[in-house]
Amino acid sequence: MRAFSRLFTFLLLGVSFSLAAPPKEHAYKTKEQISGPRGWIKHIEAPADHRLSLRIGLPQENFDLLEKQLYEVSDPMHERYGQHLSKEQVEALVAPHPDSLAAVNEWLAGFDITEEDLVRSPAKDWIILNIPVSLAEKMLDTKYYVWKHAKSGDELVRTTSYSLPSNLHHHVEVVQPTTIFGRFKPSKATFSILEDLGSVLGLHKGAHISSGSSAVAVDASCNTTITVSCLHQLYNAVGYVPSDTAENGIGVTGYLEQFANNQDLQSFYADQVPTALNSSFKFESVAGGLDDQNISHAGAEANLDVQFAFGITHPIPATFYSTPGSPPFNPDVHTPTDTNEPYADWLEYILGQEHPPYTISTSYGDDEQTIPLDYAKRVCDGFAQLGARGVSVLFSSGDGGVGDGDSDPATHECITNDGKNATRFIPTFPASCPYVTSVGGTEHIPEVAVSRFFSGGGFSDYFKRPLYQEIAVSKYLSKLPKGTYKGLYNPQGRGIPDVSAQGDRYRIFYRGRAASIGGTSASAPAFAGFVALLNDARLKIKKGPLGFLNPLLYTVGVAGLNDVTSGHNAGCGTQGFNASTGWDPVTGLGTPNFGKLKQIVTSPFIL
Missing domain, CATH: 3.40.50.200 (Peptidase S8/S53 domain)
Structure with missing residues (x-):
């Protein structure tokens, strides 16, 4: 915890990630796995240099409080009706816990990813990385393929499972694109x-x-x-x-x-x-x-x-x-x-x-x-x-x-x-x-x-x-x-x-x-x-x-x-x-x- 706190402090001061390797004791464990997506055919291996816009979602620590206030300001019978929150108030409620930030930062540092290599959402609850498939496969212990939709011919680069180090499972809610096979229309x-x-x-x-x-x-x-x-x-x-x-x-x-x-x-x-x-x-x-x-x-x-x-x-x-x-x-x-x-x-x-x-x-x-x-x-x-x-x-x-x-x-x-x-x-x-x-x-x-x-x-x-x-x-x-x-x-x-x-x-x-x-x-x-x-x-x-x-x-x-x-x-x-x-x-x-x-x-x- 003390090391995580120091790292978090360094980040706030604009200091780059440590390049230390991730702790070996944290073995990878499956985070999500789905069945073969209906209507999609595994086509070819994804090109190693194809770039993904990888999104990592960190838990929003006080979302339950946000939801409570959402209903209060939206209920015409409540005394707070219409008293909507500011951008800053909302961001404070959905911000991840410092421990989650520190744990994810340390994991990213193990792959030589620095603060300059990523984008954070305003509340810091999302981290966005533009990385090649080859690096995403290492980070998520998975294999990406090009999948083809049988009816439309649409193609996506996806996997049907991915893993994270065991200590990250409660610090990361979601990583995409991995298992999403939607055909947004x-x-x-x-x-x-x-x-x-x-x-x-x-x-x-x-x-x-x-x-x-x-x-x-x-x-x-x-x-x-x-x-x-x-x-x-x-x-x-x-x-x-x-x-x-x-x-x-x-x-x-x-x-x-x-x-x-x-x-x-x-x-x-x-x-x-x-x-x-x-x-x-x-x-x-x-x-x-x-x-x-x-x-x-x-x-x-x-x-x-x-x-x-x-x-x-x-x-x-x-x-x-x-x-x-x-x-x-x-x-x-x-x-x-x-x-x-x-x-x-x-x-x-x-x-x-x-x-x-x-x-x-x-x-x-x-x-x-x-x-x-x-x-x-x-x-x-x-x-x-x-x-x-x-x-x-x-x-x-x-x-x-x-x-x-x-x-x-x-x-x-x-x-x-x-x-x-x-x-x-x-x-x-x-x-x-x-x-x-x-x-x-x-x-x-x-x-x-x-x-x-x-x-x-x-x-x-x-x-x-x-x-x-x-x-x-x-x-x-x-x-x-x-x-x-x-x-x-x-x-x-x-x-x-x-x-x-x-x-x-x-x-x-x-x-x-x-x-x-x-x-x-x-x-x-x-x-x-x-x-x-x-x-x-x-x-x-x-x-x-x-x-x-x-x-x-x-x-x-x-x-x-x-x-x-x-x-x-x-x-x-x-x-x-x-x-x-x-x-x-x-x-x-x-x-x-x-x-x-x-x-x-x-x-x-x-x-």
Whole structure:
């Protein structure tokens, strides 16, 4: 302990690591081992000089205290509601113990790795190394291979097990990329170019129809084409004018070389939000992400996200984050482009910002089972840090119903990848993280669960049901006929989604042309837009941002949501779950009624 303390002191003073060899008495012991990943084929040995961006996660000593404070500042009935933590307060709570820092530092020194060779996260709970495969194999007592995905041809450099010295096991929670075989992807289900532009002009000059439970009149054309005006009508926000204040902000994340094109955005604004013409978003590069404005490289997913999130909220300051990485990976290119786990890069970046946007939407995800539990937990804990700082984090729930979405969700067999090859409903991550707000999809007016694809929903196998969901989810499960889908899902798991919004037939502009697009990747930025408007309403009366939404939504906030009671989310050869009165694992608690939610969150009874 005394040697570790001295080493830690030296590091604080900027002194390089000792180059002493690691103690021989600490034999290597397996830290993690998985079965051969389903759908992947071991291809060739990984090139020894291929470089990995290796991330080492150290235990966050006081995360339980952070979680406690997260729930206190997010509970509208708690006296601390809205009293969010500062960046420095959060970092202090998740910082690793000095003993962990010292033990890991000594281990790294045994491989001649100095402070100049690594990057530490702001809280020092992550260490990032850019090293060749040959060194990673020595450090982790493992062998890396190039693995090829049988269906897509995607390739990853991975291993199925790794080890650490026995004394490090309680000082290191996770090392990646090692055993993560995810195929990170956008939650987009449908897309088509609109050839006949004349048929969609003058959309909002016809008859009106009732929206159903919200008792709002909506243009009949919104049953076939969704625009910003449709969403304002349907979700009771017509006439609300947000402020252009630097205090508020809405952000959208972009991955997999999905570029948001400003020329398309201007066409979209001219078509649907003329007051926003000649305005744009702030671009922020994460880990070298590009801002490719060649219109032929515009991404349908990125355009959808920014056009609707920013169209709904103009003139609230808007930011687009570009994080690099594009499968299929070429293992012969000796750069660390195959991490396929960009949340860590983005979280490291955003948690390092003093003032991130108060609302952030992401329309990407992966099958929960492809993300190792320890890594999923660490990523999830990162979202908790954002929530504690007053940021609302929203994710699309996926488009595979209760399945994995890799093929026809109505017929695809859903198989576990734990070596047992059991049939199982496949939840989506990060939507399954209890510290984010998961958004499912609806369609038509009155609204029903979307049917051209199926709104991702179900129950997490990794995360237990949080207390804020207990009443709503237990009520739903109590109404299920006994034995329904027994063994196919975890009835004690965190329920997905939390809420929903329209998710099909969105009219966007893509590479200079009008297009129709759908998926819960449309629902998430739409719902996020109304959250940003709610933050604007609170800021106008000197209240703080909403932050982590779920404790509010599942209590007083439910009165400001439109319950969706029709539809289902087929998958895995089943009809999936049914939408019903109250919360359900298809549409969650329902869609937003901005007028009612605004009354709730600006009430003098809500701090």
